[in-house]
Amino acid sequence: MDAIQQELLAQVAGLHEVPEGAYNIRANGEMAGRNTTANIDITTKEDCPGIDIRIKPGTKSESVHIPVVLSKSGLQESVYNDFFVGEDCDITIIAGCGIHNSGSAASAHSGIHRFFVEKNAKVRYVEKHYGSGDGSGERIMNPTTEIHLAEGASLEMETVQIKGIDSTERTTTAEVAGGASLVIKEKIMTHGKQYAGTDFTVNMAGADSSVNLISRSVAKERSRQVFRSRIVGDASCHGHSECDAIIMDEASVSAIPELTANHIDANLIHEAAIGKIAGEQLIKLMTLGLTEKEAEEQIVKGFLK
Amino acid sequence: MLELRNISFQADDGGKEIEILRNINLTVENRFVAVTGPNGSGKSTLAKIVAGILAPTEGRIFLDGVDITEKSITERARMGISFAFQQPVRFKGITVKDMLSIAAGRETAVSEVCSMLSEVGLCARDYVNREINASLSGGELKRIEIAMIMARKARVSIFDEPEAGIDLWSFQNLIRVFEKMHQEIQGTILIISHQERILNIADQIVLLADGRIEKVGSREEIMPALLGAGKPCRTLSDKLIQ
Numbered sequence: 001m002d003a004i005q006q007e008l009l010a011q012v013a014g015l016h017e018v019p020e021g022a023y024n025i026r027a028n029g030e031m032a033g034r035n036t037t038a039n040i041d042i043t044t045k046e047d048c049p050g051i052d053i054r055i056k057p058g059t060k061s062e063s064v065h066i067p068v069v070l071s072k073s074g075l076q077e078s079v080y081n082d083f084f085v086g087e088d089c090d091i092t093i094i095a096g097c098g099i100h101n102s103g104s105a106a107s108a109h110s111g112i113h114r115f116f117v118e119k120n121a122k123v124r125y126v127e128k129h130y131g132s133g134d135g136s137g138e139r140i141m142n143p144t145t146e147i148h149l150a151e152g153a154s155l156e157m158e159t160v161q162i163k164g165i166d167s168t169e170r171t172t173t174a175e176v177a178g179g180a181s182l183v184i185k186e187k188i189m190t191h192g193k194q195y196a197g198t199d200f201t202v203n204m205a206g207a208d209s210s211v212n213l214i215s216r217s218v219a220k221e222r223s224r225q226v227f228r229s230r231i232v233g234d235a236s237c238h239g240h241s242e243c244d245a246i247i248m249d250e251a252s253v254s255a256i257p258e259l260t261a262n263h264i265d266a267n268l269i270h271e272a273a274i275g276k277i278a279g280e281q282l283i284k285l286m287t288l289g290l291t292e293k294e295a296e297e298q299i300v301k302g303f304l305k
Numbered sequence: 306m307l308e309l310r311n312i313s314f315q316a317d318d319g320g321k322e323i324e325i326l327r328n329i330n331l332t333v334e335n336r337f338v339a340v341t342g343p344n345g346s347g348k349s350t351l352a353k354i355v356a357g358i359l360a361p362t363e364g365r366i367f368l369d370g371v372d373i374t375e376k377s378i379t380e381r382a383r384m385g386i387s388f389a390f391q392q393p394v395r396f397k398g399i400t401v402k403d404m405l406s407i408a409a410g411r412e413t414a415v416s417e418v419c420s421m422l423s424e425v426g427l428c429a430r431d432y433v434n435r436e437i438n439a440s441l442s443g444g445e446l447k448r449i450e451i452a453m454i455m456a457r458k459a460r461v462s463i464f465d466e467p468e469a470g471i472d473l474w475s476f477q478n479l480i481r482v483f484e485k486m487h488q489e490i491q492g493t494i495l496i497i498s499h500q501e502r503i504l505n506i507a508d509q510i511v512l513l514a515d516g517r518i519e520k521v522g523s524r525e526e527i528m529p530a531l532l533g534a535g536k537p538c539r540t541l542s543d544k545l546i547q
Contacts, residue, residue: 216397244397283358284394286378287387288408288453298407302399 001027004132005069008098011130013067019094023065024051026079028072040064040091050080050112053093057086057118065094068111073103073137078110085153089121096128099139099165108140115145117180120152127157131164138166147174149182151206156183161196162304163189169197178206178235186215187304190223190251200229204237204266213241218300219251230258233266243272246303248296307333307355307461307493312364314350314516325350327516329364333461335508337487337494339524341531342513348497349391351513352465355495356388357381368461385460385492389453391469393446396437401449404437408453424485425452426478444475451482460492468500476500504528 001009005027009015018033022040025033029049036042039059043052053064066081083093101107117123131139147155161168176182188196202211211231219225231239243255257270277299285295312329315322326347340348353359355366357378365374373381382388387408396404405421406413413421419429425448435441437449447467454462467483468476480502486494487506496503504510510527512520520527 278394280390280394281396283378284390285407287356287358287382288404288457289379289382289410290407291379298399298403299396302403303397305398 001025001032001069002071004071004100005032008069008071008100008130008132009067011132012069012096012098012128013065013094015065015067019063019065021063021065022053024053025065026068028070029075029077037062045080045082048080049077050082052082052084054084055086055089055091057088059086059089059091061090063092063094067095068097068109069100070098070107070109071100073101073107073133073135074105076106076108078112080112080114082114083116083123085115085117085121085123087118087121089118089123091122092124092126094126096126096130097141097143098130098132099141101131101133101137101139102135104136106138106140108138108142110142110144112144113146115147115155117147117149117153117155119150121150122153123155125155125157127159129159129161129165129168131166133164139164140167141165142169143171145170145172147172147182149174149176149180151177152179153177154181154183156185158185160187161189162187165194165196166192167195169199171199172201174200174202174211176202176204176206176209176211176237179208180206181210181212183212184214186213186217188215188217188225189220189300189304190217190225191220192223193221194223195225196223197226198228200241201232202230202239203232203234204239205234206237207235208237209235210238211240215241215243216245216303217243217253218246218248218304219253220248222250224252226254226256227272228256228258229270230260231268231270232260232262233268234262236263236265237267239266239268241270243274245274246300247274247276306367306369307495308367309351309355310365310367312351312354312361312366314347314354314359315362325516326354326361329518331511331518331521333493333495333509335493336490337496337507338509338511339496339498339504339507340511340513341498341504342519346513347516348513349465352388352463352495352497355461356386356463358388382457387454387457387459387462389450389462389464389467391465391467391497393443393450394437395439395441395446399437400434401432401437402434404449404453405456408456410457413456421452421456422449424455425449425482427452442475444471444478447471447475447479448482451479451486455486458491462490462492462494464494464496464498466497466499468498468503480506501528501532504531
């Protein structure tokens with residue numbers, strides 16, 4: 001891998017060297033490295049680009065890294081990755097995509113990830129998106145995530161997009177069985193003329209299931225963001241979604257929540273707050289010696305931390 | 306030394322100019338100075354003018370002989386003026402440790418943060434990584450606010466009604482913190498307060514009424530007049546509300 005690709009890997013997956021455990025690194029549309037372990041198998045799909053990751057039941061304290069980097073301007077790809085997580089696992093999956101575009105043609109990556117998480121398994125899934133390069137070509141990422149949680153399973157998903165992606169449409173759907181829980185934490189910052197759309201649809205089908213969607217975002221300059229969330233409660237369940245956005249300059253942010261309760265014990269809540277940085281927050285930090293600009297940066301940094 | 310010369314402040318009230326402060330002249334040299342007076346007498350406005358949050362309509366402000374009237378909030382903070390808000394500000398994602406580091410002007414170690422928090426009576430480890438948000442009570446926020454001011458090691462530390470919005474138990478702790486600060490602080494504390502127990506710590510008391518300074522003196526001079534000689538049942542709050 002060249003220096004640009006290595007930098008992208010460091011940004012999206014925190015990788016400065018070959019990771020321990022299972023991994024599959026994809027660079028410019030091709031496999032750049034793979035390792036499997038006794039408990040985690042990775043195989044290439046035969047019918048479409050992508051991989052299957054199979055994690056044996058009972059696997060604990062192991063991780064899988066599957067980062068993707070694109071440094072070839074104009075490359076556009078869709079990749080299908082399926083995760084099969086066995087019963088009683090407790091694992092961490094680090095994904096992420098970095099695009100470096102120094103040309104004039106648009107580069108795009110669409111990662112379609114499906115998670116099949118069996119009974120009582122626990123998954124932490126981290127996905128970072130990052131763009132760099134001084135070319136005029138757009139850097140586009142459209143991740144699709146499909147989650148199936150069996151009884152008692154849990155998945156915590158953290159997605160971060162802080163810099164360099166011109167356009168993203170993130171679609172996440174989930175089906176949550178009885179006693180299962182899903183937590184999604186999203187952090188996005190857009191600037192320039194960037195666009196970020198988020199679309200969550202979660203169906204809680206089983207008793208005592210829960211979902212918590214938390215989105216924190218900052219929209220600067222003339223960028224646009226749209227947050228959509230649909231939570232459906234078909235059983236006794238608890239659903240919560242929260243969209244908290246700081247809007248700056250001439251940016252635009254929309255939050256469009258939808259809650260549907262189909263059961264008398266479905267307890268569903270949505271909270272949304274969009275606004276500029278509070279003047280009193282700026283003043284407080286200025287009384288501690290920061291300039292207005294430094295105060296603003298500190299507030300944004302803390303908000304997205 | 307902080308010096309206010311002919312400070313006046315007018316505010317717009319629906320198209321009508323109202324006078325909040327009128328021709329305030331005050332020299333603050335003592336270590337612990339309390340500004341008191343009835344609601345609406347201009348105490349908080351005065352504090353905000355010193356911190357640079359509000360600009361006076363007329364008059365000049367000097368810090369150790371330097372005219373700081375045109376200085377911004379940031380410049381004044383860097384010159385050694387710090388300000389604790391009456392209602393502490395909350396921040397999503399910014400932790401107690403982050404804020405104390407900002408206040409100190411450098412990265413602070415966990416042990417140092419613990420020490421700062423212990424100074425204000427907080428069980429330190431429990432708070433270091435807490436966000437300064439709605440999960441903290443009013444009393445906790447007040448004490449963290451005071452810890453920030455102490456971390457700045459300011460020449461003039463201004464507290465705007467630190468007793469506001471806290472319960473009796475937290476207030477007792479707050480008094481202990483101020484008593485300790487009175488003993489140890491190197492610069493000047495300027496505290497806006499209605500509370501007799503805080504005024505009783507002060508070296509100097511400034512009584513404001515209707516935007517003017519009514520009296521300035523030591524606590525021995527001012528407190529009896531405030532409480533009403535020979536009327537032991539009367540409280541300071543009763544007096545000020547009148």
